[in-house]
Amino acid sequence: MKLGVFAVLFAQKSLEEALDYIAEKGLQAVELGTGGYPGNSHCNPDELLNDAGKLKAFKHAVESRGLIISALSCHGNPLHPQKAFAKEHHDAMYKTVELAQRLEVPVVNTFSGCPGDHENAKYPNWPVAPWPNDFKEILDWQWAEKVIPYWTEAGKFASDRNVKFGLELHGGFSVHTPGTLLRLREAVGEVIGANLDPSHxxxxxIDPVQAVQILGRAGAIHHFHAKDTTIDPVNVNKHGLTDMQSYSMMLDRAWQFRTVGYGHDLKTWADIISALRLVGYDYVVSIEHEDGLMSVDEGFTRAVQNLNQVLIKEPLGEMWWV
Known part of the structure; x- marks a missing residue:
């Protein structure tokens, strides 16, 4: 396995400065934002697709520092019921797939999106209960009319370019659990897989080790994010796991994102890494920093230190004891 980072946390740095910093920390991979919610401060598909010189310089900047690009990421909502918003994210995703093909990057990370509850809706609707029956009817309509048709077409577009989608299982979107990921994968094909993030x-x-087992047995893990979560044992009883308070209200929230090792101990992270190896995932573990209690530098540095203690890096050898 290789250790990498989702470089959007260094958006204030130039590409070269960010890559230097990442390489100095001893990482081997970088995941770059190309649009949608993460933005494209380090990797603008329009610029790179339309200028061969810039594309060559971009590749050299990464490779000359001993890094690989694990994924291009354009997390967005291409199913948003407001057509202009959806088109912006759709276009960013399709351009990202084209850029991934040019760069020989195997994975494009994004969200599945979430549609509205009817053709003339203005906002996404994320049903979370099967009753009253209205919610189940909305969910059935969304999948039949929006989710599966959209991703069938997008999946073919990516497959034709030898690129896979890593869908992040994130609340608020149609694909948010191992089960919903496998449902879409069954309908669309193996081009659909997970960008599995234990924090979500x-x-x-959901136990991340079990999520790894469920998805890994199906060969459905295309990329992996390393981010932690802590659940407040008091606040969760007041607000529940679907706490809608702002992430900034850290003292009162039911849960919050933490850097690796500050939500769960390293034995838990060792179990996750071992489960990944067990199901055959031997690609990149990409750090994502969204810890409101630590600076970017400190949170990132602690994640690197903690993951280096549990990451399995060497290729498997023969079982000499068998």
Whole structure:
């Protein structure tokens, strides 16, 4: 496995400065934002697709520092019921796929999106209960009319370019659990897989080790994010796991994101890494920093230190004892 980082946390740095910093920390991979919610401060598809010189210089900047690009990421909502908003994210995703093909990057990370509850809706609707029956009817309509048709077409576009989608399982979007990911994968094909982030499993009440097992047995893990979550044992009883308070209200929230090792101990992270190896995932573990109690530098540095203690880096050898 290789250790990497989702470089959007260094958006205030130039590409070269960010890559230098990442390489100095001893990492081997970088994940770059190309649009949507993460922005494209380090990797603008329009510029790179339209200028061969800039594309060559971009590749050299990464490779000359001993790094690989693990994924291009354009997390967005291409299913948003407001057509202009959806088109912006759709276009960013399709351009990202084209850029991934040019750069020989195997994975484009994004969200599945979430549609509205009817054709003339203005806002996404994320049903979370099967009753009253209205919610189940909305969910059935969304998948039949929006989710599966959209991703069938997008999946073919990516497959034709030898690129896979890593969908992040995130609350608020149609694909947010191992089960919903596998549902879409069954309908669309193996081009669909997970960008599995344990932090979003924990706050939904899902054991990340089991999520790795469920998805890994199906060969459905295309990328992996390393981010932690802590659940407040008092506040969760007041607000529940679907706490809608701002992330900035850290003292009162039911849960919050933390850097690796500050929500769960390293034995738990060792179990996750071991589960990844067990199911055959031997790609990149990409650090994502969204810890409101630590600076970017400190949170990132602690994540690197903690993951280096549990990451399994060497290739498997023969079982000499068998």
């Amino acid at each position: 499993m924990w706050w939904q009440g």
